[in-house]
Amino acid sequence: SVLTQPPSVSAAPGQKVTISCSGSSSIMGNNYVSWFQQLPGAAPKLLIYDNNQRSSGIPARFSGSKSGTSATLGISGLQTGDEADYYCGTWDGSLNTGVFGGGTKLTVL
Amino acid sequence: QVQLQESGPGPVKPSQTLSLTCSVSGVSIKSGGHYWSWIRQVPGKGLEWIGCIYYSGTTYHNPSLKSRVAISVDTSKNQFSLKLSSVTAADSAVYYCARSLLRLLDRSFYFDHWGPGTLVTVSS
Numbered sequence: 661s662v663l664t665q666p667p668s669v670s671a672a673p674g675q676k677v678t679i680s681c682s683g684s685s686s687i688m689g690n691n692y693v694s695w696f697q698q699l700p701g702a703a704p705k706l707l708i709y710d711n712n713q714r715s716s717g718i719p720a721r722f723s724g725s726k727s728g729t730s731a732t733l734g735i736s737g738l739q740t741g742d743e744a745d746y747y748c749g750t751w752d753g754s755l756n757t758g759v760f761g762g763g764t765k766l767t768v769l
Numbered sequence: 770q771v772q773l774q775e776s777g778p779g780p781v782k783p784s785q786t787l788s789l790t791c792s793v794s795g796v797s798i799k800s801g802g803h804y805w806s807w808i809r810q811v812p813g814k815g816l817e818w819i820g821c822i823y824y825s826g827t828t829y830h831n832p833s834l835k836s837r838v839a840i841s842v843d844t845s846k847n848q849f850s851l852k853l854s855s856v857t858a859a860d861s862a863v864y865y866c867a868r869s870l871l872r873l874l875d876r877s878f879y880f881d882h883w884g885p886g887t888l889v890t891v892s893s
Contacts, residue, residue, distance in 0.1 A: 694879035703883040751878035758818035
């Protein structure tokens with residue numbers, strides 16, 4: 661994938677976890693990043709757009725940030741219902757194409 | 770309430786053309802402000818953006834698929850469609866349609882409403 665994410669992360673209920681998303685400077689340097697949650701068997705859902713803006717109805721436990729060529733999704737107060745795959749995405753302005761990270765599987769132990 | 774629903778004819782044979790339609794409700798495609806995207810996901814794998822279209826007909830495509838992809842819009846039916854030609858087993862995937870917001874100058878691109886997805890199998 662054009663954007664690099666860790667394949668998996670895990671943490672205990674109530675804890676906080678972060679998921680990283682990195683790419684080349686040409687793609688991530690001046691881009692806005694979005695984050696999606698995909699629960700098992702469901703379509704993805706928008707969590708964060710424009711690096712740190714929560715989508716409608718998304719609790720404040722979910723946060724986003726970006727620095728340089730890396731973006732981070734933070735999830736605090738982990739719940740078992742947060743177990744899902746998480747994807748980052750952005751726009752590659754040089755190729756005029758949408759790109760995604762490879763996805764990160766979150767396990768809440 | 771914005772809703773999207775994919776539909777298609779079912780299994781596709783290798784070398785044929787995959788055709789899918791996305792029906793949109795709750796918003797008019799020709800109201801503008803949004804692009805309408807196709808995204809696919811091989812079961813157990815990650816997301817792959819296929820392409821998108823604006824109500825005016827402006828399209829963008831994934832370069833890796835561009836030569837085989839055609840995306841069209843029918844504003845009278847509030848639908849947009851995907852055709853993927855010369856399919857192989859590697860094109861077997863869940864296909865999603867989604868409403869997207871694209872700001873080219875800001876390089877901001879995200880999908881705020883998704884259809885439930887439809888599984889397309891390419892098999893002889």
